[in-house]
Amino acid sequence: MGKANFQRPKGTADLFEENVHEWQHIEQQARKIFARYGYGEIRTPMFEAFDVYARSAGDTSDVVTKEMYDFNDKGNRHMALRPEGTAGVVRAYVENKLFGPEHESPYKIFYMGPMFRYERPQAGRFRQFHQIGVEAFGSKEPSLDAEVITMVVKFLASLGLKGLKVALNTLGDQGSRQAYRDALVAYLQPHADELSKDSQTRLEKNPLRILDSKDENDQKIVADAPTIFDYLSEESKAHFAAVKGYLDDLGIDYEIDQTMVRGLDYYNDTIFEVMTTDPNLKGAATIAGGGRYSGLVEEFGGPETPGIGFGLGVERLISLLQAQGQAEMKPAGLDFYLVHIGEDTQAKTLELATALRDLGYSADLDFTGRSVKAQFKTANRRDARFVITLGEKEVKTNQVQIKDMATGHQADLDLAKVQDDLAGIVKVLEAEEE
RNA sequence: GCGGUAGUGGUGAAGUGGUUAACACACUGGUUUGUGGAUCCAGCAUGCGAGGGUUCGAUCCCCUUCUACCGCCCCA
Numbered sequence: 002m003g004k005a006n007f008q009r010p011k012g013t014a015d016l017f018e019e020n021v022h023e024w025q026h027i028e029q030q031a032r033k034i035f036a037r038y039g040y041g042e043i044r045t046p047m048f049e050a051f052d053v054y055a056r057s058a059g060d061t062s063d064v065v066t067k068e069m070y071d072f073n074d075k076g077n078r079h080m081a082l083r084p085e086g087t088a089g090v091v092r093a094y095v096e097n098k099l100f101g102p103e104h105e106s107p108y109k110i111f112y113m114g115p116m117f118r119y120e121r122p123q124a125g126r127f128r129q130f131h132q133i134g135v136e137a138f139g140s141k142e143p144s145l146d147a148e149v150i151t152m153v154v155k156f157l158a159s160l161g162l163k164g165l166k167v168a169l170n171t172l173g174d175q176g177s178r179q180a181y182r183d184a185l186v187a188y189l190q191p192h193a194d195e196l197s198k199d200s201q202t203r204l205e206k207n208p209l210r211i212l213d214s215k216d217e218n219d220q221k222i223v224a225d226a227p228t229i230f231d232y233l234s235e236e237s238k239a240h241f242a243a244v245k246g247y248l249d250d251l252g253i254d255y256e257i258d259q260t261m262v263r264g265l266d267y268y269n270d271t272i273f274e275v276m277t278t279d280p281n282l283k284g285a286a287t288i289a290g291g292g293r294y295s296g297l298v299e300e301f302g303g304p305e306t307p308g309i310g311f312g313l314g315v316e317r318l319i320s321l322l323q324a325q326g327q328a329e330m331k332p333a334g335l336d337f338y339l340v341h342i343g344e345d346t347q348a349k350t351l352e353l354a355t356a357l358r359d360l361g362y363s364a365d366l367d368f369t370g371r372s373v374k375a376q377f378k379t380a381n382r383r384d385a386r387f388v389i390t391l392g393e394k395e396v397k398t399n400q401v402q403i404k405d406m407a408t409g410h411q412a413d414l415d416l417a418k419v420q421d422d423l424a425g426i427v428k429v430l431e432a433e434e435e
Numbered sequence: 436g437c438g439g440u441a442g443u444g445g446u447g448a449a450g451u452g453g454u455u456a457a458c459a460c461a462c463u464g465g466u467u468u469g470u471g472g473a474u475c476c477a478g479c480a481u482g483c484g485a486g487g488g489u490u491c492g493a494u495c496c497c498c499u500u501c502u503a504c505c506g507c508c509c510c511a
Contacts, residue, residue, distance in 0.1 A: 008484090008502065063509050067436070085511085116511080121436080123505075132511060199508065215507085264510060287511065314511030342469050375463080377471035385471095392469060406471070 012120075012128030014316075023319055023328045027160065028113060031133050034156045035111045038148065040135055043110040045089040047117075051079040056300055057088035058265050070117040070128070082117035086134040086312055087297070094138055095303035107140040113315075125317045135291075136310035138298065143240050146271045146293060147247035149309055153275055153289050154253055160318070161327045165288070168258040168274045169245070172292070173229055173237040175269060181232035182208060192222050212260040228259050237270055244271050267294040271309070277321050288321065289313035334384030336362040340376040342392040349396050349416075353389065356419055380406065387427070389414065405430040 009015060016024060032042070051071050058064045064084050071081035083089055090112060094100065099108050113133040122128065135152070137145055150167060157165060172178050186208050193201060197216040204211065212223055233241070248255055255273075263272050272292030279286075291311020298306035322328040337357050341350040350366050357364040365383065367376050373390075380388045390402040399416040403426060410433045412426050 011502070068509075118510080120509075122503075126510070130511065134511095202508095210509090290511065312511060317511060340470070372464085373469050374465095374471075379471090381471045388470080390470070394469090402470090404470075409471090411470095 010128065012122035012126075014127065014129075019332070022332055023322065024315070027315060027318065028133070030159050031111070031113065031156060034152065034159060035135065038109070038152050039105075040109045040111045040137075040152075043090060043093060043112050044114070045086075045093045045112065046083075047115060048080050048082050049089050049092065051081040053092050053301075054081055054084055054088050057091065057267065057297055058084075062265060064118070064264065068118040068120050070119045084118050085116055086112050086114075086132055087136060087294075087308075087310060090134075090136050090310075091297050091303075091308070092301050094136075094306075095298060095301040100139065100298070100303055100306055107137045107145060109135070109137045111135045125314065125320060127316060131315035132312045133315060134310060134312040136308055138306050138308045141240075141307045143243035143271075144247050146240075146244045146309055147251060147253075149291070149311060150244075150248060150255075150273055151251050151253055153291075153311055153313065157275065157288070157318075160322060161325075162277075162318075162321060163325060164278045165275055166278060167253065167255040168261050168276060169248075169255045170258050170261040170272050171229065171233065171237060171241040172263065172269050172272055173233045175295075177229070177233045177237050178269060181227070181229045184227050184232060185209065185211075188226050189222070195222060209262040212262055223260070230259070240270055263290075263292060267297050267300075268292045269295055273311070275313075279321060279324055287314075288317050333363070334386060335365055335380075336386050337364040338376070338380035338383055338385035338388050339364060339366040340373055340380065340388055340390045341366065342373055342390070344370075345393065346391045346396055350391050353391070353401075353416065353419070357423075360420065360423070387430070403430070405433070408433055 051069070054069060055065050069081050069084055071079065074080050090110065094108065100106075111134065114131065115129050116132050117129050119128060120126065135149060137149060150169075154165075154167060173181065186204065189196070189204055189208065189211065193204060195218065196204065196211070197214065197219050200211045200214050200216065200219050203214075211219060212226070214220060214223065230238075245255075258274075261272065261274060270293040273290070274287050275289040276286045277288060289311050291309070293307065293309040295305075295307050297308060298304065319328065337354075339350050339354050341347060354364045354366050367379065371379075377388065385406055388404045388406060390404070395401045395416075400413050401416055402411050403414045404411045408430070410430055412430060414426055415422050
């Protein structure tokens with residue numbers, strides 16, 4: 002293990018080889034599908050002024066009070082590594098006046114990259130983790146809610162995931178939410194003594210959280226609590242009904258979950274989560290979470306603009322993919338592996354490899370002076386389609402051997418005419434495979 | 436931030452207060468020297484997360500620390 006001081010920071014990961022392939026696949030899939038829905042990419046800084054996050058998340062939220070990875074820079078500015086994507090995107094939206102008339106509305110964008118939270122690592126929870134997220138600004142239309150939800154579902158489906166469910170709820174508008182909150186507190190207050198310790202503090206800080214408490218007794222008490230649906234304004238009711246209607250039309254399955262709430266204050270109306278029912282990820286069942294919000298753009302000095310978005314945890318997504326055996330982790334096999342014998346062949350071999358690469362093939366060779374047998378073993382391990390052998394003899398005659406690793410058949414290849422010959426020879430060898 | 440479990444080579448792991456730390460996989464080399472995926476042979480931890488202590492002696496006992504994992508808070 003070596004020196005203890007050179008360990009990677011707590012809660013971070015090094016990704017390489019197979020792991021990277023799955024990441025690339027996911028990111029590529031996201032770009033492809035989001036583009037179909039008209040979402041362009043936005044890249045914002047990985048850190049912002051501390052206040053950007055404090056302002057958007059609410060000063061008392063856990064994210065701000067205990068999870069922020071913050072620091073003072075050399076100019077004594079209070080900065081923070083981004084704990085989530087929305088705040089930075091909203092800041093950029095306002096700062097670049099993307100609400101201006103020359104830009105599309107709704108303004109639809111996605112982002113992907115690392116996020117940071119100073120907390121104790123655990124299953125599906127890291128100090129540096131990655132999110133793929135989406136935001137759409139400037140439309141209150143419920144059809145946009147439906148589009149966003151549909152897009153996540155389609156994206157996840159494209160990765161071959163199974164056992165997912167979309168949980169849907171509404172928080173109502175500001176007024177509905179406040180009225181409901183009061184009603185909930187009024188209902189719970191008489192039971193305060195019976196509530197779990199955690200829920201007693203939640204009663205003060207964030208009563209809605211009690212709804213999804215894990216404590217059994219809390220759940221019993223909550224079972225008879227009033228629901229948000231009793232307090233929705235007509236407008237919020239209509240909005241939610243419309244979202245459900247669109248999702249039904251689109252054939253997207255969802256479940257209404259009245260106990261689902263949000264950690265951040267700015268959400269209202271539609272909220273949703275995509276969760277897995279896979280028991281392996283019980284502690285990190287939520288793969289993606291999002292919803293509609295209002296007031297954020299104003300908070301950053303822009304015009305009143307509604308928004309909707311979601312964030313998706315890539316690490317969680319990957320553990321789920323792996324649990325389901327869906328992770329595609331085989332690297333692509335090599336087209337050509339060049340075996341060379343003798344020291345004088347190195348130059349010629351490198352030359353041939355370069356020529357093959359210029360022709361668009363993948364090709365590799367040995368750089369450690371190993372035996373022919375060893376080189377063939379490597380070719381095999383690299384899943385090479387063809388092996389080309391160069392020895393003293395071949396260099397002299399300019400005729401090399403090309404071997405089809407699947408069949409063992411060999412043919413001669415004229416080095417002087419690689420470009421013209423190759424395709425023909427490959428065709429012949431392939432024919433012999435029949 | 437709180438509580439719990441663990442930490443042996445590239446990997447999975449066995450193991451004991453006392454000369455050479457099992458076994459398997461992987462890897463490297465060889466099996467007549469220019470040909471792979473099989474078999475067989477050989478090699479592969481001066482070291483048991485790090486630091487300190489107890490002891491004649493510690494990988495195995497004690498303390499501290501780091502890290503990972505599990506649960507809570509919270510969340511992706």
